[in-house]
Amino acid sequence: MRRIGIVLIASSLLAAEAPPSISMARVKDLVTVEGVRENQLIGYGLVVGLSGTGDRRQTVFSAQSLANMLNRMGVSVPPRAIQVNNVAAVMVTATLPPFAQPGTRIDLTASSLGDASNLQGGQLLLTPLMGADGQVYSVGQGPVVTGGFRAGRGGNTQTVNHPTVGRVVNGGLVERAAPSVLAGPEVRLQLRRADFTAAARIAEAINTRFRDAGAAIASAQSSGLVAVTVPPAYQSQPVEFMAALEALSIQTDRAAKVVINERTGTIVMGKEVRIAPVAILHGNLSVEIQTVFAVSQPPALSAGETAVVPQIGVAASQETARNVLLKEGATVEDLIKALAAIGSTPRDVIAILQSLRAAGALDAEVEVI
8 A cells, every 4th residue: 555645835925933932940950060070880790699591601701700700719610611500791880970989879780791681680799890091989789670571481481671681779889989070260161052042141140140259250151161260259168159050040042943753753842833824735645556366277177277367456545635724823732733633643743844844834943863
């Protein structure tokens, strides 16, 4: 069956000017402080106590790791003599928060590295976790909790979620302080989403709040960076100064944007995205071609041969065109409601939105993911 969608668009020459969507947001939610960041950790370890779902003999490094660990404990076993299905080699990852101090507990993620089929019920043995500089910042150990399971044997198995990746809740213990930087003579604020308007408003709000410091202490360096000089009154109180900065609120205006996921038929849009006056005519033309293979059997004792004869049938149907008329000041929300009222599917809406953008009737950025 072949379906052909027809969209006819006629838009006005004058597009409706859309007011921006304005809301208040804290500086804390818009920026990060340069030098105050998380750090990723990684390590290699063993999960033991599995119920026959660990690595097989094909995974050589798990047997070697187990033999090396036993040697350090005084048990000498050749790696080739080990065949234990209750052990799995895993890569352990974690995120070290900024300003984490020795003794802080963090969560770990253990992911199977070999051909283990299930980490359920396993115990992660003591594993050092290193940063990008090769230094050990944390050690991890504890029970592995998986969000799924695998049951059955042979070809009759049932798997729920992903049992080869698990979490070790509070299993990491920080051994070295995180390399974070406290506020010095200057604080540099990095915007999570670069925007010239937001950067200028943040600098203005900071200068208004600390006007008693004399000259302006904040300046927008670019769309993604605001430099702030710490006032003399807060030189010995960097934490209090950062708390005062984060508590400031500014007006933010978000760009008009429509996000479309064609794989799942999902559409996400701002409520205030405006559409110019437009008329939409939408209908479906369905063409169905069927081929049936019939067998022609000759009579008995005749000279004919059995043959397969294709019989082709063609059927075409066209639905009545459905129209939508949007007036001045209509939003995407109005369009979606109107299209839903006439029975349009999400993929119909996606095609119409893309055609509206191509015709210049949609004053918004369309992003397809």
